[in-house]
Amino acid sequence: xxxxxSDNTFQAIISHAKEYGFVFPSSEIxxxxxxxxxxxxxxxxxxxxxxxxxxxxxTQMNENIVxxxxxxxxxxTTWKASGHVDGFSxxxxxxxxxxxxxxxxxxxxxHAEKLVERGEQVAADNLLANMDALLAKDDFEGLKKLIEDNxxxxxISGTGNWTEIRQFNLMxxxxxxxxxxxANTIYLRPETAQGIFVNFLNVxxxxxMKIPFGIAQTGKAFRNEIVARQFIFRMxxxxxxxxxxxxxxxxxxxWYEHWKAERMKWHLSLGITADKxxxxxxxxxxxxxDAAVDIEFEFPxxxxxxEGIHSRTDFxxxxxxxxxxxxxxxxxxxxxxxxxxxxIETSIGLDRMFLLILSNSxxxxxxxxxxxxxxxxxxxxxxxxxxxxKLAILPLTKKDGLPELAKELMDECKKSFHCFYEEKDxxxxxxxxxxxxxxxxxxxIDHQTKEDGTVTIRYRDSMLQERIPMNxxxxxxxxxxx
RNA sequence: GCGAAAGUAGCUCAUUUGGUAGAGCACGACCUUGCCAAGGUCGGGGUGGCCGGUUCGAGCCCGGUCUUUCGCUCCA
Numbered sequence: 001x002x003x004x005x006s007d008n009t010f011q012a013i014i015s016h017a018k019e020y021g022f023v024f025p026s027s028e029i030x031x032x033x034x035x036x037x038x039x040x041x042x043x044x045x046x047x048x049x050x051x052x053x054x055x056x057x058x059t060q061m062n063e064n065i066v067x068x069x070x071x072x073x074x075x076x077t078t079w080k081a082s083g084h085v086d087g088f089s090x091x092x093x094x095x096x097x098x099x100x101x102x103x104x105x106x107x108x109x110x111h112a113e114k115l116v117e118r119g120e121q122v123a124a125d126n127l128l129a130n131m132d133a134l135l136a137k138d139d140f141e142g143l144k145k146l147i148e149d150n151x152x153x154x155x156i157s158g159t160g161n162w163t164e165i166r167q168f169n170l171m172x173x174x175x176x177x178x179x180x181x182x183a184n185t186i187y188l189r190p191e192t193a194q195g196i197f198v199n200f201l202n203v204x205x206x207x208x209m210k211i212p213f214g215i216a217q218t219g220k221a222f223r224n225e226i227v228a229r230q231f232i233f234r235m236x237x238x239x240x241x242x243x244x245x246x247x248x249x250x251x252x253x254x255w256y257e258h259w260k261a262e263r264m265k266w267h268l269s270l271g272i273t274a275d276k277x278x279x280x281x282x283x284x285x286x287x288x289x290d291a292a293v294d295i296e297f298e299f300p301x302x303x304x305x306x307e308g309i310h311s312r313t314d315f316x317x318x319x320x321x322x323x324x325x326x327x328x329x330x331x332x333x334x335x336x337x338x339x340x341x342x343x344i345e346t347s348i349g350l351d352r353m354f355l356l357i358l359s360n361s362x363x364x365x366x367x368x369x370x371x372x373x374x375x376x377x378x379x380x381x382x383x384x385x386x387x388x389x390k391l392a393i394l395p396l397t398k399k400d401g402l403p404e405l406a407k408e409l410m411d412e413c414k415k416s417f418h419c420f421y422e423e424k425d426x427x428x429x430x431x432x433x434x435x436x437x438x439x440x441x442x443x444x445i446d447h448q449t450k451e452d453g454t455v456t457i458r459y460r461d462s463m464l465q466e467r468i469p470m471n472x473x474x475x476x477x478x479x480x481x482x
Numbered sequence: 483g484c485g486a487a488a489g490u491a492g493c494u495c496a497u498u499u500g501g502u503a504g505a506g507c508a509c510g511a512c513c514u515u516g517c518c519a520a521g522g523u524c525g526g527g528g529u530g531g532c533c534g535g536u537u538c539g540a541g542c543c544c545g546g547u548c549u550u551u552c553g554c555u556c557c558a
Binding site for chain 2: 010011014015016018019020025028030031032033034083084092094163170190223225226227229230231234286287288301367369375376377394396397425426427428429430431432433435444446456458463465
């Protein structure tokens with residue numbers, strides 16, 4: 001895999017995203033915050049359009065899928081039930097020489113065993129007792145001092161050159177209420193899925209849903225990643241678009257295949273070529289899944305996951321039954337039986353989809369002009385239905401009544417879709433500016449418009465132009481974006 | 483987290499050995515023009531990522547720190 005050309009493209013895309021108001025580093029005037037980004041005027045609109053398109057495809061085009069919007073905060077027990085609390089709260093320490101990472105408790109226990117072998121049982125017991133006390137208090141400084149005082153060394157490098165102790169907890173936490181010492185810790189959700197599971201019966205009953213049916217949701221999730229990188233690809237705060245599809249146990253294989261195919265169709269419906277996509281089957285499955293696949297896209301930095309389709313079995317609902325002591329079952333009138341439904345999940349990262357659209361659309365194009373010289377432009381080939389601006393309305397000059405005509409068209413069209421009006425600078429320059437933000441159509445009002453009511457429409461991708469009646473512009477654009 | 487590289491105007495970059503910063507594009511106003519990045523005049527914008535050190539003097543040398551990209555590691 002050659003790195004250099006694609007690195008340059010990626011850099012160029014990041015620069016372009018900033019220069020044209022798509023994505024800014026967060027809190028940039030304070031040097032930014034690692035792996036956090038803000039969406040600018042065109043970026044937020046593009047992101048919203050992607051979200052809306054997904055939402056319509058899920059909840060509008062499928063009669064058996066409904067939406068919800070759950071809170072980011074959830075009852076702390078949710079995360080015990082989901083399995084997020086355990087397994088990810090162990091303090092870790094790295095040896096700087098060997099680069100080997102240890103769980104602190106394992107490191108100290110290993111040393112205690114050596115003491116026992118040497119017959120120093122009392123010292124070993126003391127060490128472990130000290131460790132337990134410090135672990136209970138999350139006293140990392142004390143633990144490091146304990147390691148240093150006991151001259152515990154790395155078994156590979158043999159040195160005692162340790163980093164600070166860190167706790168790599170996946171979830172961000174905060175305190176609910178005003179009194180922190182009440183230990184009423186709540187977490188920022190690390191995935192949106194649990195908001196759907198805990199509402200399973202509320203939704204099923206109130207919307208009178210029959211299995212098989214789905215619940216869709218978009219929203220922010222938060223993960224305290226150890227390394228977050230590659231622009232907006234891996235962020236600590238990100239937005240998910242996901243749908244949990246509830247099915248009869250035993251039918252999960254066919255529904256898994258169904259949604260695998262459906263989701264790929266959705267991606268291809270945005271006009272992206274199939275060779276940029278591939279499936280990646282999970283070999284090592286997560287604790288909740290009996291089958292899992294990633295839809296990967298070829299980003300400038302290689303094939304990476306955009307969306308996951310997981311067969312989550314009845315793991316989540318069963319666990320919530322256990323922890324809440326409330327039944328989360330469905331009565332299937334066809335077979336006259338209660339059961340806990342199985343679940344197929346489709347989960348796509350909105351920010352990753354944004355980056356996908358941006359990198360797939362970005363082109364530095366060389367134009368061969370009629371006089372033999374060449375010219376260049378940067379153009380974003382956004383699919384028309386998700387482009388931030390649909391139409392730019394440009395009077396050829398700012399006098400002779402042309403702006404007035406253009407404003408009329410503007411007033412007509414802006415009720416239906418996002419339009420952009422500009423009368424500054426030469427027409428060619430204005431076209432290029434619209435190319436750079438991915439506006440699919442430009443309309444120019446000229447002197448002929450006053451005579452016969454026609455305008456020039458110029459297409460972003462082909463740069464071709466043709467004359468059409470001004471009163472047909474709105475319907476023509478609507479045709480392309482619906 | 484470890485290692486490497488980088489950070490100068492909104493963007494891309496100059497400023498060869500230390501002597502208090504420039505260009506192109508972009509941006510604003512006006513004039514001229516009018517169908518693919520036109521020309522002219524004028525103008526706004528940088529305490530050189532940040533902090534400290536060496537020096538008579540630091541964008542440049544040294545240390546630290548933040549941010550970004552890349553490689554490894556991690557990714558329930």
